[in-house]
Amino acid sequence: MFNFLISQTLFYTVSLFVLFVPGYFLLLAIFGKRRILSGLERFVISFGFSIISVDFxxxxxxxxxxxxxxxSTFLGIAIFSLVCFAIYRFRRFADSPDDGRLFNFSKNQLILILILIFLMFFIKLSYLTGTVFPTATDMGHHMFWSEWMADNHKLPTYDGMPDFIIGEHIIFGAIILLSNADVTSAFPVVVLLLIDLLSILAIFILTLRIFKQKNVAIMTLLFSGVLYAVTSPQAKFVSGGVVGNVMGNFLLPLSFYFYYRAFEFFENGTLTTNESRTFLALAFFSTFGLFYTHHLTAFIFLFISFLAIVLFLILNFSKLKETIEAALKLILSPRVMAVFIGGLVFFFFIFTPNYIKTSAVNTVVGAPSKGTRVGLSIANLRSSVGEARLALGFVGLLILAWGYKRRNLGYTIISAWAVMIFIMSTEPHLLFVNLPSNRIGNYLSYPIAILGSYALCFVFGSRFRLEKNERIVPNSLVRLSLAAILVFVLVNGISDSALAFKNSNKLSLIAQTFDSSQYLVPHITNSDMVLKDHNYITADSWIKIFFMRGFKFPLSRGYFKRYNDPTKPREMCTLDMIASPNSPDAEKCFAGTNTNFIMVNPQYDSAQFQKLKNFNQIYSNSEINIYYRVKQ
Amino acid sequence: MKKISQANLIIFFFVALFLVGSIYLFSIDQRYDSHKYAKGWWSLSFDNPKTNDLSFEIENFTSKSDFHWELLADNAQISEGDASIGHGKTQEIKIDADKAQSDKRMIIRISLGTDTKEIYKNISN
Structure with missing residues (x-):
């Protein structure tokens, strides 16, 4: 118990230090304590900026x-924070107009916010209770690289693999270094859960700023945080360890938040030019952070931004010249260009993400190369983002178009966000996008949640108020309609999550995989090679963390369909060495790879080894047999 | 006493829920390594997988404890014995080196009730 308390205290202290402190002090250096940012905005943004600052x-x-x-990790973060604090103390900050009304909620609104936050936590935690254990393949891969960074004291280069991006592992590596956190514990799930919840709050503050309607923002907590709280890309991605996507889902709305605030002057002149420039510089900072964290989200961000810029210019065509001039006045300022150029220098000269070095971009642009990339049907989309949410989101888009505020860049961003992802996921060939369509479809959930909230509040807004001293006063028809819609939305959203709850007891399976790995570790030398199966062994991607001998140790027999994929020809050794260990091809593979230990599930892969005299069965439990190939 | 602002209230509530939830997750995360939860399995392994040494180890995570072992050479029994191994315990059983027979498959067969597992080494000259 005492050890548990100590380890927990250390973990939370280190997490605060890595995930909050640097961002908070950076904001302090930039804005001081000015009310240009509310307390809640500072809280959310501090985490985002901490992630990016620790990366840099x-x-x-x-x-x-x-x-x-x-x-060095401790000193780096400490010195960075101290320098920011020193800047804060040194600088003088002009007072800003009180922006506090936007974040002053009525008693009922505040209660609703707290209830929704509670429900958000409750539903996600209920799901994660059964899925916190180390089984997910992606999580195993990511935690390997985080552990690698901590063990080798340098940033990983991923053996040239483009699918791993450095920003996915730095904060985990930093926490491991400072607190000795165990990657097989709940630590990675807890950190991802925090980021997932912060992404909901990021949506909340973005919506509140854009629409200036508190009820709309509060409804986004319902639509994005409570309903569909488990299905992708939320709690499922948290337990599944889809690290980059979860972090990207936080940094994307944060970036949009800063872009909106930078160009808010188009709609109202509340910010000075300097303040707008500061927000734009921070928008670029957030964008670079995004590009260092998740390539898919960054790719989608580019498409959304392109559409948003084009749409905004078209809608403001009558004031095109002054719009462009005003934008350039912001962009071509020293502070903005400094951040932009500084980011480029880092990106291309100091640390370039693998997906740029390996020209992975070329593989995602072009005609869809597989059936899973030709686009989703509306039915697919419905099951992906939720029927109720999709319907209300569509209505919200129509209402937004009907009452469009041309000068509000936020309206344009939300519209472009929804429309572009819709096109990318349903008709990718129109944009020459060659990516799994269901992964892109998942990105629709946030803009749809915002639009759905907007629709609900717009339709019932004049009759349904939660502000102080006003009672709920819809007439009976409106009340009935609202109730019916809410029931439909709630049932759809909660049942979507309920379906994701599985009653599977994988604990003994995990224990057996880990036990067999722990058995092998002291018995192998540098000249030994292990091959394991990915198809039938639970938590197999975590086996490499026991060995820490490289990402590809042990070798892995992958999914069978991948060996038949004509678009991605691959080696056949890992298949042959298990499927037909005495075949001539397999013999060559054994000689070439030096494989002499094989881990398989005996229920599927034991007979072919048991009939051979050069394989000894050296370990056996219900889920794993280990064979040792004797050299002849 | 200074009244807490709404932003601070929301933040404190969020942080409090996060702490409670995450502490709970940390309290259960090692269940896969716990005898109480990850049960119903046992394992059998050679002490020295690369040599002809036939000494082996049984690790027990079931509720039963009465193991019966046999040493066989190509299915002919050479010796046998019993081992009582409690839940969560491990026991090593030493086999003399002279029991290994050349050109034979030396099998260690363990029975626990109706459940049987075996490991083996093909001994060459």
């Missing part, structure tokens, strides 16, 4: 060849 601190270490150790 580590890029600097890499560029300067400073080993990434516990001491």
């Amino acid at each position: 601190i580590n890029f600097s270490f890499s560029g300067l060849h400073i080993p990434i150790t516990r001491l």
